[in-house]
Amino acid sequence: MQRRILFVVSHAPQRGALTAELLDELLITAAFEQKVSVLFVGDGAYQLVAGDDPGTARGYRALPTYDVHDVFVERAALKPRSLTPERFVIAARPLARPAIRRLIGAQDVVVPD
Amino acid sequence: MGALHIVASASDGGAALQNCLRVAAHGDAIVLIGNGVYCGATASFDRIAKRSGVAWYALVADIVRRGIAAELGPVIAIDDGAFVDLVTAHRPIVSWS
Amino acid sequence: MNISIAVHGDAANSEAPVLALRFARAAVAKGHRIYRVFFYHAGVALANALTVQPQGEVDVAAQWAAFAEEHDIELAVCIAAALRRGVLSEEDAERYERAGSNVRPPYRIVGLGQWVDAVLESDRVVTFTA
Numbered sequence: 001m002q003r004r005i006l007f008v009v010s011h012a013p014q015r016g017a018l019t020a021e022l023l024d025e026l027l028i029t030a031a032f033e034q035k036v037s038v039l040f041v042g043d044g045a046y047q048l049v050a051g052d053d054p055g056t057a058r059g060y061r062a063l064p065t066y067d068v069h070d071v072f073v074e075r076a077a078l079k080p081r082s083l084t085p086e087r088f089v090i091a092a093r094p095l096a097r098p099a100i101r102r103l104i105g106a107q108d109v110v111v112p113d
Numbered sequence: 114m115g116a117l118h119i120v121a122s123a124s125d126g127g128a129a130l131q132n133c134l135r136v137a138a139h140g141d142a143i144v145l146i147g148n149g150v151y152c153g154a155t156a157s158f159d160r161i162a163k164r165s166g167v168a169w170y171a172l173v174a175d176i177v178r179r180g181i182a183a184e185l186g187p188v189i190a191i192d193d194g195a196f197v198d199l200v201t202a203h204r205p206i207v208s209w210s
Numbered sequence: 211m212n213i214s215i216a217v218h219g220d221a222a223n224s225e226a227p228v229l230a231l232r233f234a235r236a237a238v239a240k241g242h243r244i245y246r247v248f249f250y251h252a253g254v255a256l257a258n259a260l261t262v263q264p265q266g267e268v269d270v271a272a273q274w275a276a277f278a279e280e281h282d283i284e285l286a287v288c289i290a291a292a293l294r295r296g297v298l299s300e301e302d303a304e305r306y307e308r309a310g311s312n313v314r315p316p317y318r319i320v321g322l323g324q325w326v327d328a329v330l331e332s333d334r335v336v337t338f339t340a
Contacts, residue, residue, distance in 0.1 A: 008207065024322060025250070025322060097136070104207065112218075119337075193235070206336050208337040
């Protein structure tokens, strides 16, 4: 059986092991061939900018290898934080509110960070 | 069926609830639990709740424990059994902290 | 329904384990089945047999243990998160040459695959965040 599972990241990075653990959970779910997607909202958008931390960037860059291509970021989160998609470590599609609502409504399980 | 959002925190200026409200759809439900019930006691909450288009609930045990019982306006105070019913009546379940 | 529960916070720093247990009790009272309880992130601390609660304070880790034994519910603790936070099975204590093991029964150290299994087998998954 295949479930639709969305990981919602709403916190900025650098919170000890939490990001690495979220990525572990995400990658193993994908390895079990589930329909995995990721949505960065609010301060979670900061996770998409690499900075000096190779570990987090490497983790996110592994997503396509695990066949996770549905990576989204809340469009409204970008401008207030002076973020632009060109700075992201992986491709993340900006979504407006109606699309985010549809994305969430289509899921079986949502995992918070 | 709509989504059920669980808001368990009021810290960081209510960031959890703010994030939740930006992505909650009309017809979804939001349940305030634990420290999330403090969100229902803020001065601006009434206005926010009324234009949100979602159904609001809060766990009565958590409201009473924090001594804010009188202040929750449009929020329906529910017991733990009703919380379980909300979970079974909605999908997916989205937790915010 | 089959309901699985994820607990992401520990007892000393969050209300998550308490809220999750209240939910689990209510779900069982309504005739639902708790398929698995999965302790992740800080939540793995509940499996630490070495904690000592002050007299008169709630011991939610013990309450979960009693509840799980009464209703035959699996308390699954993620191995990677547990190792990071110093909760080690006998096997891991030996493997990593640590002074002792400290997993309190009936909590069980498992791999993340058990969480995925819970997602696949449950009608609802509810997460209690830190």
